Amino acid sequence: MKSGLVTIKDLARELNISASTVSRALKDHPDISKETKRAVQELAERLNYQPNAVALSLKQRRSNTIGVIIPEIVHYFFSSVISGIEDVAYDAGFNVIICQSNERYEREVANAKTLLASRVDGVLVSISKHTTDYKHLENFQNNEVPIVFYDRVVPNIVADQVIIDDFDAAYRATRHLIDSGRTRIAHLGGPMALLIGQNRKDGYLKALKEAGIPADENLIVEADSFEKARMAIMKLINQKIKFDGVFATNDLTAIGAMQTIQKKGYKIPDEIAIVGFSDGRFSGITDPTLTSVDQHGYEMGTLATQMLLKRIISEDDEYPAETKVLNADLIVRGSSII
């Protein structure tokens, strides 16, 4: 074995451990035991191991730019994610370029091509509602461009991901209404075709069940916009279906419900309490202010970017893909306090 040409793989073979373990041992990674680190160090010194100059220079041949594919910039949640991404990236000396799919599959494919052509060092992706074919995303990995998914993930692709526990957030939002004495809680939900709509409804149902409150199909309505909420609430009131709480799948829906309820002469929160699910911008400007779920878009952006930078910078990029699940917080405001 010629000195100076010893590789991580040589050390691994010699010690009968994986290259990834050797790499992490050399970097003093906390997951690696002291014994292994010592063995690796000793062998590296004995064989005069030098970090692979070719590999290093490849790593250094970076554009220092990361690409972001985002469904719709107009949503406050996604623009918060971008803020988180940019703060971490710029701090680390990386630039960020953003492409918007606008919820269209074709644009997402074009976005992926553009980012590859721009020679980004890695990408952060949240897929469009209509993406069911993932070749354009697999293409990043084929070109050794690491990918981290955030919020909307692809089950078929092995990659790091950061997601939010929608089910748990909906459960806690409903639970809060029950804890404050409500028993007839309407759910204005999203389309059941989307996982997000299903998860939030399931969380709502779990909270009811746990409290021994039977679910009433009359109180579960697919209504996920300001206008749909107004119509749905009007219909409930006109049909004399009683309710004392509303859990809405997003804040605009909650605000539509709130206005219609107030217009019909009911007091919030005294007679009917309202909880939304955050778009983030509206909850502070309603009267009363709106209890809502904070989805932590900024944290999601920072976390996803840290995971991506680790992939980009790490000499060893073969460690297993990680999934991080963020818990959303319920922020209690005037619309649900007794």
Place this chain on the structure above:
Amino acid sequence: MKSGLVTIKDLARELNISASTVSRALKDHPDISKETKRAVQELAERLNYQPNAVALSLKQRRSNTIGVIIPEIVHYFFSSVISGIEDVAYDAGFNVIICQSNERYEREVANAKTLLASRVDGVLVSISKHTTDYKHLENFQNNEVPIVFYDRVVPNIVADQVIIDDFDAAYRATRHLIDSGRTRIAHLGGPMALLIGQNRKDGYLKALKEAGIPADENLIVEADSFEKARMAIMKLINQKIKFDGVFATNDLTAIGAMQTIQKKGYKIPDEIAIVGFSDGRFSGITDPTLTSVDQHGYEMGTLATQMLLKRIISEDDEYPAETKVLNADLIVRGSSII
């Protein structure tokens, strides 16, 4: 003169007109007279003019990507601009990559470098609030990357631009309040250091002056956020300074004013009428709905992109820089109707 090597400049010299006129005549541009077109066509045929193959291939060596520098994606106005940009660009077969300066000069400089490195064919730029040095932008032109400014422009750089007539919009907003019988109109304005704040206040003052209403300094307050508006209105009411109208420099400010006024027991619009200046998302969800200025972000994006694509695709890119001024529309809603 060797046949086949005749250039646009040769035709121009022969006819004693500009190269730009020749180029546009060959493309049947509507600005060029029939006589000139005929003369150019005849000479082109006689000398066997062929479109410059080298120039064409240079033009064809495009990345088909345009870059966008945007101050803050979180603002509805700017995200509307992006929608307009993308719709025009994708229709024309161009991709769009977006960089956010987040109102920071250093990031804007980094953005410019990143876009140049990504070999964009042209850029759309709205500068940050803190940009006073423009070398990073001039650098685009030095590298023959055409630039179109939108909304926030740079007076020192000769380039196409699309702007909104803020002065006129503010004038019309105030005029509408006067026309509906208001004479004590408060102005919640932006910082006077920004051109936008100055222009809107000037439009307000012009409308008052024209109607013979003396400006009252007590009614002009620097307050451009939800919280500042609440405090400013509370102060006016507590000091017993009477007012029957409010023109606010943005919608969030208008909503803060609206809530405080309602909380103090005044009726909107009966006792006090309110007009905002659009962030675009809130005007439909207040009660009453909010009269506001529509800034036409989407149109601004489409127009700026059309101007940029013209520069990119045109064989002749020496035509003079153009400035397009969009008129904002006042959308009258419940907060100012008697």
